[in-house]
Amino acid sequence: MFKIDQRSSIPIYQQLIQEIKQAILKGILQPGDKLPSVRELSVQLTINPNTIQKSYQELEKQKIIETLRGKGTFVTTHYKPGEDKEKLDRLKENLRNTLVETYYLGLNKDEIMQLVQQLLEELKIGEGKS
Amino acid sequence: MFKIDQRSSIPIYQQLIQEIKQAILKGILQPGDKLPSVRELSVQLTINPNTIQKSYQELEKQKIIETLRGKGTFVTTHYKPGEDKEKLDRLKENLRNTLVETYYLGLNKDEIMQLVQQLLEELKIGEGKS
Amino acid sequence: MFKIDQRSSIPIYQQLIQEIKQAILKGILQPGDKLPSVRELSVQLTINPNTIQKSYQELEKQKIIETLRGKGTFVTTHYKPGEDKEKLDRLKENLRNTLVETYYLGLNKDEIMQLVQQLLEELKIGEGKS
Amino acid sequence: MFKIDQRSSIPIYQQLIQEIKQAILKGILQPGDKLPSVRELSVQLTINPNTIQKSYQELEKQKIIETLRGKGTFVTTHYKPGEDKEKLDRLKENLRNTLVETYYLGLNKDEIMQLVQQLLEELKIGEGKS
DNA sequence: GTGGTCTAGACCACA
DNA sequence: GTGGTCTAGACCACG
Numbered sequence: 001m002f003k004i005d006q007r008s009s010i011p012i013y014q015q016l017i018q019e020i021k022q023a024i025l026k027g028i029l030q031p032g033d034k035l036p037s038v039r040e041l042s043v044q045l046t047i048n049p050n051t052i053q054k055s056y057q058e059l060e061k062q063k064i065i066e067t068l069r070g071k072g073t074f075v076t077t078h079y080k081p082g083e084d085k086e087k088l089d090r091l092k093e094n095l096r097n098t099l100v101e102t103y104y105l106g107l108n109k110d111e112i113m114q115l116v117q118q119l120l121e122e123l124k125i126g127e128g129k130s
Numbered sequence: 131m132f133k134i135d136q137r138s139s140i141p142i143y144q145q146l147i148q149e150i151k152q153a154i155l156k157g158i159l160q161p162g163d164k165l166p167s168v169r170e171l172s173v174q175l176t177i178n179p180n181t182i183q184k185s186y187q188e189l190e191k192q193k194i195i196e197t198l199r200g201k202g203t204f205v206t207t208h209y210k211p212g213e214d215k216e217k218l219d220r221l222k223e224n225l226r227n228t229l230v231e232t233y234y235l236g237l238n239k240d241e242i243m244q245l246v247q248q249l250l251e252e253l254k255i256g257e258g259k260s
Numbered sequence: 261m262f263k264i265d266q267r268s269s270i271p272i273y274q275q276l277i278q279e280i281k282q283a284i285l286k287g288i289l290q291p292g293d294k295l296p297s298v299r300e301l302s303v304q305l306t307i308n309p310n311t312i313q314k315s316y317q318e319l320e321k322q323k324i325i326e327t328l329r330g331k332g333t334f335v336t337t338h339y340k341p342g343e344d345k346e347k348l349d350r351l352k353e354n355l356r357n358t359l360v361e362t363y364y365l366g367l368n369k370d371e372i373m374q375l376v377q378q379l380l381e382e383l384k385i386g387e388g389k390s
Numbered sequence: 391m392f393k394i395d396q397r398s399s400i401p402i403y404q405q406l407i408q409e410i411k412q413a414i415l416k417g418i419l420q421p422g423d424k425l426p427s428v429r430e431l432s433v434q435l436t437i438n439p440n441t442i443q444k445s446y447q448e449l450e451k452q453k454i455i456e457t458l459r460g461k462g463t464f465v466t467t468h469y470k471p472g473e474d475k476e477k478l479d480r481l482k483e484n485l486r487n488t489l490v491e492t493y494y495l496g497l498n499k500d501e502i503m504q505l506v507q508q509l510l511e512e513l514k515i516g517e518g519k520s
Numbered sequence: 521g522t523g524g525t526c527t528a529g530a531c532c533a534c535a
Numbered sequence: 536g537t538g539g540t541c542t543a544g545a546c547c548a549c550g
Contacts, residue, residue, distance in 0.1 A: 050542075079234075105211055113250075116243065139459075311550060352505065359510060444526095
């Protein structure tokens with residue numbers, strides 16, 4: 001269900017967070033859907049339950065999922081963005097750095113814009129939803 | 131000359147690499163220009179010299195700067211991007227993640243595209259150069 | 261009749277205990293009044309009967325309600341607080357922590373005192389009764 | 391330096407968070423002060439380093455402390471509350487529950503108000519600071 | 521069954 | 536030296 005690269009330098013718990021967020025964006029996980037239990041995912045992905053836990057807790061803090069005690073973890077039905085200027089600044093910085101690297105790799109402006117477009121489509125990010 | 135945020139979660143040596151790359155893109159540093167010495171920068175930025183050293187070494191590995199023994203460190207005159215599919219994949223992955231986060235922060239497709247455009251201009255990345 | 265938040269991190273059985281205690285304080289439930297049966301409440305609140313049971317048992321242990329076999333559960337007519345230094349210490353600790361959090365949220369001393377006053381009035385806690 | 395009750399039902403990492411917040415309020419820890427390293431505290435309190443970690447990370451997320459990579463963890467110099475209506479609601483709820491319990495333990499309105507006053511003074515929460 | 525917490529011990533990147 | 540991540544395995548409260 002979720003792809004995790006054990007060799008990646010990106011922490012596993014962050015990879016999982018990303019995978020879940022993307023699954024929600026793409027509609028694979030719908031609001032209200034139950035997520036696999038910590039133990040279940042732990043077995044499926046052969047990852048320690050604590051690591052899964054960490055991902056779930058972080059997503060819960062971001063109000064993207066919520067847990068009903070004893071019942072499991074679910075995708076929240078009404079996610080609302082919530083202003084966070086600092087986070088936006090961090091993202092802009094990150095984006096700036098990524099663009100610089102992309103350029104140094106030989107892509108020109110048009111190719112970069114195309115890449116961004118393509119990724120947005122892949123993620124099913126359109127104007128309609130936000 | 132370069133802005134370093136000691137509090138940032140991004141390693142200092144990577145921040146410095148980014149600052150230098152951006153300075154080159156913006157034309158503040160021209161091919162052939164001499165970079166400050168390690169010791170000099172170390173004092174200016176109140177950063178451990180080893181950290182500066184690490185940045186310079188990484189940039190040299192990427193052929194963006196070069197060291198002439200006894201003379202100092204200079205911006206290379208002819209940088210040519212080498213193919214590196216792995217790195218491109220990493221960048222795409224990074225970009226994808228950043229876009230997801232941006233979207234979860236409440237920006238819609240148009241706003242994201244605008245942001246990218248704006249950053250590209252800031253960095254003086256145009257079609258003409260690559 | 262009682263408000264339960266399934267999403268809250270506070271256990272449901274404790275929420276119910278609180279709701280009942282507050283209803284008594286406010287006079288909505290009078291000494292001698294009959295409480296809804298476990299099954300009845302279970303349906304109304306769509307909560308597992310075991311959970312309701314747990315709340316009732318705890319309240320009975322605290323002598324706030326009592327069960328008459330075959331007749332139902334009732335608010336006790338003469339509640340008298342028993343000394344319990346340990347519990348008082350726990351409450352003080354809890355209160356201290358809450359005040360710290362409130363302060364870190366930006367409320368100053370006056371605002372905190374006002375908040376406490378307001379809550380006491382809401383709960384109809386006055387000097388006359390204890 | 392910090393008092394932890396291993397037997398308490400309150401998670402150790404939360405106790406530690408509280409202890410640190412209170413130490414800052416009381417002026418025992420001043421803005422800019424270095425906190426003990428994770429390992430150091432771990433030995434002092436005979437608590438697992440991971441548990442200390444968790445406390446530090448939570449405090450960092452709340453912007454009460456910050457870490458300079460390789461140097462250690464420090465009390466932030468400029469803490470700014472930051473609106474959080476939801477958290478305030480949770481605190482009010484908590485406060486309400488605590489007041490109910492206190493009342494059921496036999497304290498009357500005056501005694502409760504006195505208790506709150508006393509705690510605020512202990513914590514050195516005054517009007518001047520917020 | 522569910523998630524939440526904790527320990528012990530390990531490895532890594534950073535400065 | 537610092538903090539950040541991960542695993543293995545354990546115990547607990549809740550429903």
